[in-house]
Amino acid sequence: MTFSIGRSSSSIGTAIGLAAVLVAIVGTQFLGWEWGSGQLVPTLIGVVAAVVALVTDLSRRD
Numbered sequence: 001m002t003f004s005i006g007r008s009s010s011s012i013g014t015a016i017g018l019a020a021v022l023v024a025i026v027g028t029q030f031l032g033w034e035w036g037s038g039q040l041v042p043t044l045i046g047v048v049a050a051v052v053a054l055v056t057d058l059s060r061r062d
Contacts, residue, residue, distance in 0.1 A: 013056060020049055
């Protein structure tokens, strides 16, 4: 079994990952976000990131 991931999908995934990391760093360091603190924005970002990761993983298994 071989996997062929195109350069464009890999670049998009990397860019999305880096954006998520930057949002997490800014949120925790400057906006006081904490996971499980009951704040809506960090929870929504986490849920969206998990859904995107799941969809990406499932689409690559084809």
